[in-house]
Amino acid sequence: xxPSAFHLQDPVGxxxxxxxxxxxxxxxxxxALRRTLKREPYDVITAPDATxxxxxxxxxxIDIVIADERMPDMSGTQLLREVRKRRPWMGLIILTGxxxxxxxxxxxxxxxxxxxxxxxxxxxxxxxxxxxxxxxERAKAEQEEGPDYDVGGEAG
Numbered sequence: 378x379x380p381s382a383f384h385l386q387d388p389v390g391x392x393x394x395x396x397x398x399x400x401x402x403x404x405x406x407x408x409a410l411r412r413t414l415k416r417e418p419y420d421v422i423t424a425p426d427a428t429x430x431x432x433x434x435x436x437x438x439i440d441i442v443i444a445d446e447r448m449p450d451m452s453g454t455q456l457l458r459e460v461r462k463r464r465p466w467m468g469l470i471i472l473t474g475x476x477x478x479x480x481x482x483x484x485x486x487x488x489x490x491x492x493x494x495x496x497x498x499x500x501x502x503x504x505x506x507x508x509x510x511x512x513x514e515r516a517k518a519e520q521e522e523g524p525d526y527d528v529g530g531e532a533g
Contacts, residue, residue, distance in 0.1 A: 395419035395510055396438055400430040400456065401445040401472070406495070410443070413499045419510070427451035434460055434467075440513050441468035441506060443493075446480055454480070458487035466516035468509040472497065 397419055399410045407423040414421045422437065424430040427450050433439060442460050444453035457469040471484050474495035484492050490509055493502065 395440045395513075396422060397506060398422045398424060398430060398433050398437075398439045398442045399444075400424045400427060400442065400448070400453070402426060402448045403445070406445065406472075413497075413502060414506070417503060417506070427453075427456040430456060431459060431463075434463060439464070439467065441470065441509055443470040443472050446471050446473040446483075447475060452483070454483040454487040454489070457484075457489050461488040466513060466520050468513045470505075470509070 395418075397414065399407055399414075399421065400423070401407050401410070402425055404425065407425070411421055411423060419440070422433055422439070424433055427444070427448060430442065430444065434442065442457060444456050446453040448456075453471045453473070457471065460467055460469060469487070469489040470491045470493055471480065471489050472493050472495060473480055476492075476494050481492060490512070491505060493505065
């Protein structure tokens with residue numbers, strides 16, 4: 378992976394438990410997301426395209442991916458469909474400036490968790506990410522523990 382092709386907000390490296398990957402082909406959107414999430418208690422990684430985003434997912438401990446829907450090499454829903462195959466527990470968010478029924482349907486088919494619109498409300502984005510991180514942590518814990526089979530017998 379070309380280290381200059383993505384941006385990691387924490388210059389020391391991934392030091393915290395949780396990490397958010399933001400993917401958008403518009404540099405100013407990535408800058409705005411970094412600024413919005415600057416004081417949050419997790420690492421923020423940015424990638425300008427889906428190919429680099431998939432490399433990040435494969436190599437870094439990512440918890441949530443926030444992807445733009447309209448990108449030149451691969452749509453956000455296509456990217457997140459592939460991420461869901463590789464990391465089923467990961468939180469997935471589409472961020473789009475072009476809301477509509479078709480993006481909602483594609484998002485549902487891709488298995489996304491949330492659909493957010495540009496321009497976003499900073500506080501709403503931060504609280505949404507916090508809630509999704511809680512769900513991701515539960516999903517990771519369940520995956521590590523394995524399935525819980527209740528065969529009955531105690532009281533019914």
